[in-house]
Amino acid sequence: MTRRTFHMDRILIAESNTELASQLRGVFADANNYPMSCDTIKKTRTMLECEEWALVLVDEKMTDGSGLDLLEYISEGIIVIMILAEDTKLNEDGLRGYGVADYIKKPFNPIVLKAKVGTQLQKKHTRFDDGSSARFDALGVAFPEFMVGDKTVYIDKYEFDFDHKEYKYKEKNIMLGDLEQCLLKLLVENRGVVLKKNTLMERLNAELGKEIDGDILAETVQVLMQKLHAFRYIKTIFGIGYMWTAYKDM
Structure with missing residues (x-):
């Protein structure tokens, strides 16, 4: 019989819009996920250094800089999903080059974003449960x-x-x-x-x-x-x- 593994995933939300961040925390908070949010790049970097995360949601436009600046500080193995501005100039190929797993463009339905997050986390757990090794950093x-x-x-x-x-x-x-x-x-x-x-x-x-x-x-x-x-x-x-x-x- 196949053993089923349960995971509690920590999700970090880098979002300067505090109202949206609060809404997303409510959407993701359940028995399987533990979400936290930061409203600046500086605070997000601190949380990345202090805690372990399964997935990070990064807004393209933070109040203190570009969300892309955060990618250098996100460890290999952490899933990244970008929240893009409506007038973004970034495209799928460009994001792929940065190692972004998925993205969603504003305005968006939080439930759609939750589905994207769930899909990525499921892929991650499947790889780990199958004993897959980590790739080159x-x-x-x-x-x-x-x-x-x-x-x-x-x-x-x-x-x-x-x-x-x-x-x-x-x-x-x-x-x-x-x-x-x-x-x-x-x-x-x-x-x-x-x-x-x-x-x-x-x-x-x-x-x-x-x-x-x-x-x-x-x-x-x-x-x-x-x-x-x-x-x-x-x-x-x-x-x-x-x-x-x-x-x-x-």
Whole structure:
């Protein structure tokens, strides 16, 4: 007989509209959920550091800044659902790059939002109950065809053979240093994913046995972009990290 697991989920609501926040707390408060709310980014960051959360609802427009600024401080494994402004310029592809699981646009029915939250939490519990392992600390979901194991990767006019350390652009060989090669491999293997700066530095330190700080990382990203003419592909996500964009291969 299959054992059924029950979960009490802590939900953090980052919402500057106190009336809406109160309404959402009432909607989510039941035997399975424990909601709390914060009306500023600063308070939300404090709660993220002090408590463990299953899911965070983040309003795009907080009184003290953009809700996107919070994403850097949300630990891997916590579900994020964005509450978007009616006149938002963000789209589904952009949110996916930030690792946002789902979103809802104002004005909205709180019951619809509760259903979205319930769906995401159910997915989370199913993964954990099945013994699934945690993924690399990044924002988003990597494209499987670019994960470790592919001998050569082809993207547009690029050809990357990581096994033999051979890299080409428009059929011309590109010479890359060890740090540049390691960074490129991490970016390409996680195509379409924003890789956090701290995680990249830790991985590069471990791979190369060298102390890589934020300045060295930023400089290496710029050098890599120039050598590969990859300004279209390598993007800096301000305050969070870097990514190789998910353009369709031609």
